[in-house]
Structures are given as C-alpha cells and as structure tokens.
C-alpha cells in the first residue's frame with residue numbers, strides 16, 4: 001500500500017480523474033449537443049448568410065466567427081462542468097467525500113478547474129473540427145491560441161465553482177449564467193468586432209475581461225485583433241489569477257460548504 | 260482512569276468545544292478524550308450534538324470555540340494530517356450513485372492518497388458482504404448495502420481512528436452482527452473507535468467508555484460498567500394475588516411503589532445491604548399473596564433514560580427520540 005507518489009498528490013489526481021469520468025460518462029450532454037449547436041451557427045452565419053455579411057478586418061465573416069464560437073463553447077462548457085458537478089454533489093451530499101479528504105483548498109480548486117478546462121477543450125476542439133469545411137482551419141499562432149483558450153476556460157471553470165458554492169438551487173446557477181456569463185460573452189465580441197459597436201458599448205466592452213480572451217483567441221487563429229495580443233494576454237492572465245485566488249479563499253473560508 | 264499503557268497524545272482530544280448555529284448552541288463547551296485503542300461511545304437523544312461533534316473532528320463543520328485535535332494535531336491547522344488518520348462513516352447515506360461499488364472504493368482510496376491497496380479493498384468487500392455486488396452501481400444497492408459500503412469507504416486508508424455515526428441504522432440483524440464482529444476485529448488490531456448509536460445495547464456491549472450528551476452538554480461520561488452501576492437500579496417487582504390500595508406499614512421502610520391498580524409492588528434493591536431477605540420476610544409478615552415476581556437488572560438504557568429525561572422534563576419537550 002503506497003501513500004504518496006510523484007509530486008502531484010494522489011488525492012489531487014483522483015479528484016481530477018473523478019471529475020473527468022463524470023463528464024465522459026454522459027458524452028451526449030457534454031460533447032455532442034454543443035457541437036451540434038455550434039454546427040448550426042456555422043451553417044447559418046458561415047454558409048447561408050456569410051456572403052451577405054460584411055468582412056471583418058478583411059476576413060470573411062464565416063471565418064471571423066469561428067474563434068468566437070470556439071471560445072464560447074469552451075467557456076460555457078468549462079463553466080457548466082464545474083457548476084453542475086459541484087451542484088449535484090451538494091444535492092446528493094457526496095461533496096462530503098471531497099470535504100473530508102486530505103485535499104488542500106488549492107488542489108480542490110485546481111482539480112475541478114482542470115476538469116472543466118478539459119471538457120471545454122473537448123467541446124472547443126470538436127467545434128474546430130466541425131468548422132474545418134467552412135473556415136479551412138488555418139491557425140496563425142497555435143500556441144498563443146491554446147494559451148488564451150486555456151486562460152479563458154480556466155477563468156470560467158472557476159466561475160462555475162464559485163457559482164455552485166454560492167447557489168442553493170439550480171436556479172442560482174441559471175441566474176449566474178443568464179445575468180453574468182451570457183452578457184459577458186455576447187458583449188465580449190463573439191459575433192462581431194467591438195469596433196462595430198456604437199459609442200458607449202465599445203468602451204464598455206474594454207472593461208469586460210472576456211473581451212480580451214476572445215480577442216486573444218481570435219488573434220491566435222487569424223493573426224489579427226482589436227487589441228495588441230500582449231495586452232490581451234496580460235489582462236487575461238491577471239483576470240484568471242484573480243478569480244483563482246478568490247476561489248481558493250472562498251473554499252478555504254468554508255463558505256456554505258462547511259457549516 | 261483509562262486503561263491504556265500508551266503514552267502518546269490521545270487519539271481524540273476535545274476541550275471546551277462550542278458550536279453555535281445562530282442562537283442555538285449545539286455544543287456547549289464539551290471536553291473529552293479518547294485514548295488510542297479505546298472504544299468510545301457517544302450517546303444522546305436526537306439533536307443532542309453527537310453528529311455535530313463528529314463533523315467538527317472530520318472537518319465538515321467549523322467549531323465556534325475550543326480545541327479539537329487528533330493524535331496531537333489540530334483538526335484545522337493540520338487538517339491534511341488529521342484527515343489521513345481518521346475514517347468516518349457519516350450518518351447520512353451519501354454517494355456518487357453512478358459509480359460501481361468497486362470504483363467508489365477506488366476513488367475513495369485515491370482521495371486519501373492510497374494506491375495499490377487492491378488486496379485490502381478485496382478484504383473489505385469480502386467481510387462486509389459486498390463482493391457479490393462489486394459491479395453494481397451504488398443506486399442499485401439496498402439501504403443496508405449502502406450502509407456497509409459507507410463502512411468500507413471509511414476504512415480504505417486503514418485509519419487509526421474509526422468514527423461511526425450510527426453505523427447500524429437500517430442494517431438487518433445478521434449483518435449487524437457481522438458488522439460488529441468486523442469492527443471489533445479492527446479494534447482488536449489497534450484501531451481507536453468512536454461510536455454513536457441509538458441502540459444502547461450495542462454501546463453497552465462494545466464501548467469501554469461512554470459519554471452521554473444531552474442538549475449539547477455531557478450528562479455522564481465514564482467507564483461503561485461504572486455508568487451502569489451509578490444508577491444501581493436493581494428492582495424487584497411482586498405481582499399480588501389481591502390488589503392493595505395502600506402500602507402496608509410494615510413495608511414502608513423498603514420504599515415500595517404500587518402500580519397496575521395495586522397489583523404490582525416494586526422495590527428498589529441496593530446491591531450493598533443485601534436487604535432482600537429482610538424484604539421477603541416483611542412481605543411474608545404482611546400476609547401478601549404473591550402470584551409472581553420479576554427482577555429487573557439495571558442496564559445502560561436506564562441510565563440513559565434517567566439522565567436524558569431529566570432535562571426533557573425541565574424543558575417541556577416531547578419524549579426523547581429513540
């Protein structure tokens with residue numbers, strides 16, 4: 001009987017493994033559905049309307065929209081994964097298993113977060129594959145795109161943890177999603193360049209951390225962006241770190257989880 | 260006081276533990292120790308604070324005040340150490356219903372940092388009668404099977420302290436017996452056991468020391484035999500052939516109590532004086548016809564009822580829960 005191996009603790013790896021098993025055991029909900037809905041967006045905007053819509057930064061609209069759709073899938077599913085996993089665990093009571101295990105708060109946050117990121121990447125990757133016939137699949141700066149995607153997915157996976165810790169019912173998660181996630185995504189430039197926005201909204205978008213993430217992913221894909229890529233990388237990293245720190249402190253405080 | 264040759268820190272040490280839920284004090288400054296290798300029982304009616312105390316030890320509930328340590332390690336400051344030392348069977352049946360029995364135990368092992376313990380898991384499934392159900396998902400198990408799976412889960416990492424919060428609720432008689440056999444075996448191998456139960460006979464049978472909680476405070480805390488003896492409630496009841504309306508004067512010094520419409524006469528019998536002869540003599544002299552008699556030996560249940568019902572009466576609450 002061994003009690004420790006490697007420098008990633010066994011409890012941490014177990015939490016991550018358990019979380020991945022959870023979403024892999026329901027692949028229809030977790031992967032297939034989002035790919036179908038992204039496929040529909042692509043068909044509508046890329047193929048049917050694409051020719052009639054203006055080019056954005058000299059890129060055809062059908063190509064322009066792909067990084068946005070990928071990021072949106074990534075974010076939503078990273079958020080959904082952590083939020084629903086923790087919510088269900090709270091309801092069924094088996095959150096206790098994690099709460100009494102010798103896991104540090106950092107490991108708990110990281111374990112849930114990385115599983116959410118994995119699910120986000122699975123969905124994002126699948127959307128990328130679906131987009132190949134429409135957009136051709138060119139990625140200008142793959143490493144940068146992956147890095148930005150990772151930051152975006154991590155941030156939203158962490159939001160999912162926070163929402164689920166706070167929410168007492170599933171309504172709470174929907175509210176969090178409807179009032180925070182959806183506006184942030186739509187106003188973050190998934191479907192358009194913020195240059196196209198009328199005055200107050202264009203500047204407001206600059207206060208939305210998600211905007212930098214989407215813009216960064218778009219730079220990774222298209223090689224062109226509204227904001228210098230270094231700036232979006234810096235802002236995205238800081239936002240992610242901030243949310244991570246908040247999440248760890250929240251877990252440490254025992255807020256709503258430990259009576 | 261405790262028969263333990265060990266000199267190390269107590270397995271569990273609790274000092275002045277207070278837990279408040281808003282205005283309610285679930286624990287009002289309790290203190291007790293459980294020595295390594297002891298079998299300790301925590302009894303008390305519903306809502307007495309037993310689970311609260313346990314949940315504080317395992318980190319599910321945060322204390323309001325006081326000290327709680329496991330083998331000398333504070334349960335908050337050194338939670339990673341203390342949690343590896345403790346295995347808990349929670350009162351609620353909670354599971355990941357979609358995993359199989361085997362996978363549940365595997366994941367639980369991982370959470371406690373243990374790998375390569377297949378033989379031990381095999382043994383646990385064997386003795387807890389779960390081996391035949393290993394491939395079943397938890398949601399396919401009966402209530403009693405789930406309870407046994409909870410026990411197995413608590414033991415995957417071979418904890419030095421096993422905490423059982425009502426482990427036998429809903430478990431049938433024969434399995435309850437085998438469960439106790441198993442827990443005793445683990446205890447004999449050196450594991451410290453902290454038990455709560457509403458089956459008082461179980462506590463009396465297995466626990467070396469018992470603390471009785473009522474409304475968040477101890478009303479008794481002592482070695483089991485001593486606790487049983489404190490009450491000294493050996494009684495003799497005589498069933499009379501002819502009902503009496505009053506106690507005959509000759510019998511008054513014996514503090515007899517008439518019941519059942521004057522047909523039953525009950526006397527307390529203290530162990531020391533051996534006054535049984537005198538009593539029987541007095542009964543004969545009074546010319547009472549005795550149809551039958553019954554001797555009532557004290558047990559822990561009497562102690563429990565007498566100690567916990569006192570404040571129930573004072574606070575005007577309904578009957579204590581069993």
Ligand SMILES: Nc1ncnc2c1ncn2[C@@H]1O[C@H](COP(=O)(O)OP(=O)(O)OP(=O)(O)O)[C@@H](O)[C@H]1O
Nearest residue numbers: 259280285303304305306307308309310311312350
């Ligand atoms: N989360 C909570 N919020 C508020 N009060 C609580 C909470 N948990 C427990 N209590 C209260 O604390 C008191 C002690 O509860 P506890 O669960 O420790 O009792 P118990 O001795 O385990 O009882 P039982 O035999 O019914 O399991 C009760 O009055 C209960 O209502």
Ligand SMILES: [Mg+2]
Nearest residue numbers: 309310311350
């Ligand atoms: Mg309880």
